[in-house]
Amino acid sequence: MTIKDIKNTALQYLPFENEIAELDRQIEELRKQHLRDSLQGEASPAIRALQVKQTDLLQQIYTTMTPWQTVQVARHPQRPIFSDYLKNMFKDVRILHGDRCFGDDRAIVTALGQIGREKVMIIGQNKGKDIKEKIACNFGCPNPEGYRKALAKMKLAEKFGLPVVTLIDTPGAYPGVGAEERGQAQAIAVNLMEMSRLRVPVVCVVIGEGGSGGALGIGVGDRMAILEHSYYSVISPEGCAAILWHDGTQAPRAAEALKLTGRELLKLKLVDAVISEPLGGAHRNMHDTLYNVEQYITKNLAQLKRTPIDTLVNARYARLRGIGADCLPASAFAARRGKAKTPGRLPLKDKLAAARDLSETAAQ
Amino acid sequence: MAKNKKAGWDGFSLKPRKEMPEGLWLSCPSCKNMLYKKTVDENLSVCPECRHHFRIDGPTRVRQLVDEGSLEELAQDLASSDPLAFVWGEQAYKNRIKADPDANSAHEAVLVGKAFIRGRGVILAAMDFSFLGGSMGMVVGEKFCRGVDRAIAENLPLVVVSCSGGARMHEGVVALQQMAKTSAALARLDEAGGLYISVLTDPTTGGVAASFSMLGDVIIAEPKALIGFTGPRVIQQTIKIELPEGFQRAEFLVEHGFVDMIVERKDLRSEIGRLIDYCGK
Secondary structure (H helix, E strand, O other), X not given: OOHHHHXXXXXXXXXXXXXXXXXXXXXXXXXXXXXXXXXXXXXXXXXXXXXXXXXXXXXXXXXXXXXXXXHHHHOOOOOOOHHHHHHHOOEEEEEEOOOOOOOOOOOEEEEEEEEOXXXXXXXXXXXXXXXXXXXXOHHHOOOHHHHHHHHHHHHHHHHOOOOEEEEEEEOOOOOOHHHHHOOHHHXXXXXXXXXXXXXXXXXXXXXXXXXXXXXXXXXXXXXXEEEOOOEEEOOOHHHHHHHHOOOHHHHHHHHHHHOOEHHHHHHOOOOOEEEOOOOOOHHHOXXXXXXXXXXXXXXXXXXXXXXXXXXXXXXHHHHHHHOOOOOEOHHHHHHHOOOOOOOOOOOHHHHHHHHHHHHHHHHX | OOHHHOOOXXXXXXXOOOOXXXXXXXXXXXXXXXXXXXXXXXXXXXXXXOOOEOOOOHHHHHHHHOOOOOOEEXXXXXXXXXXXXXXXXXXXXXXXXXXXXXXXOOOOOEEEEEEEEOOEEEEEEEEOOOOHHHOEOHHHXXXXXXHHHHHHHHOOOEEEEEEEOOEOHHHHHHHHXXXXXXXXXXXXXHHOOOOEEEEEEEEEOHHHHOOHHHHOOEEEEOOOOEEOOOOHHHHHHXXXXXXOOOOOEHHHHHHOOOOOEEOOHHHHHHHHHHHHHHHOO
């Protein structure tokens, strides 16, 4: 599907976009009338007024989105998927198939390609456009052979000094009998270990859904970015809601609690950057989205290529070790529970201060 | 006949009632025998009738595994900082961690320490399913990594007993990244040439299975332990088929080539000792 095709197919509106759908319909109607009425192709003031209103409304909706709405946008059926990026963002693409072991997983695509002037190894999770392709791709849920293929190609990249770019878009690793038989857990585990010490720069971007271990399996790198209306989470909001409330329909509340949007992740320093999307989300303007992602990748690859590889690998490790290193002393909890009244222990205030110092030094 | 089928009427049972005072007796989930708890405890929490391995908590595991009194606990004074400020409804994650009565022992889902197993020095990490399902959050990740650091520094083998449902949901992506963090630490151990023995017990699933558990140089499993990435219930719900008998059990993993050997609890000490003699330095 090209940019043209996206423009030609009718836009699907999300539940919270009803007003926009209505405005779009009015604009379309006016435009038809206008074509009939006027000789010139100039837009009438009425259309222009409506368009301004529509833009304002989009702006309003998309700047004040709830986490659950973000999840919905991330799952939008017309959101650009990996195959769009492969076709339009990379040049001279050569797709490489197979893990040399079991088979070729369609949910993870590996390819040689060029981004900007840089030759890279591209690894991405593909969801598929039409229903036939979606089934072939398992709806973007990789099997173990997908992770093994990704690793094999990363090793290839390492051998020939090609930087690795991974684009993440998966609801999660596939939960199936075959996947378990072929060692889903082991495949992901090995990827985590090997990616942490891969001796080429690795840039990861979440372009849609970042579903748990399935996303992390190709998501360990020197730079981690996320598109504005994407999410990255340890569990799907539905799964979380099912555990907490025994009710999958509470997913909006779970999405809130999980802090899974780009902005929240940036605050927690779990991603390096949030790549902005054009007004109204990636599905309204694929071209600009791809351009933003391309800019981010080329800029960071240039930076990373200048860094000596040992420094890079050490920094990658240090960064991973830093995540969650700001634990509190357990004694702070004991103190807060009023258990620490035995003589010889520090008073509560000092302990909390110590805990704060510890977390501050860890943050540095 | 119709009379007997009234709702709530099930007829009298001639079987003796199986209700016993709490805690004194327990019923084996595998062979359904009533077992005297003390006998089971003396038998390393294994059913004497059918050899069903009961789940045991971290301290018990350590007691069973290491030479008596040899454990020197590492990094015990850590607690989660609740990075997401996770709350759901009336409840808060912060209170869940605090609810643990004894703040200094088994305060988290893993217990890490330096110990001796049959006279061989090891760094041991034992996970504790009783604390939030043994889930891996920032504390588990940090303790694990510090254990790995110590193993590298002192050139000791690392023994990890996994027992966990996966990553801790309440810590979001911070918990998820602990998978990468622990795996990266193990990469360092690997490069330093350290031995890592991973012991999988019932259950080892999710983020723990998909990170350090499956990266052992030697992987041991306890009999019939549930090991896998996705839990069987979720698989059943997703693909809606009847799962085969023994699916995701330790024997299944041996058959598919992901576990080196199955070792009964009573032999665990000697087997680990022997492996260290073969591979350790």
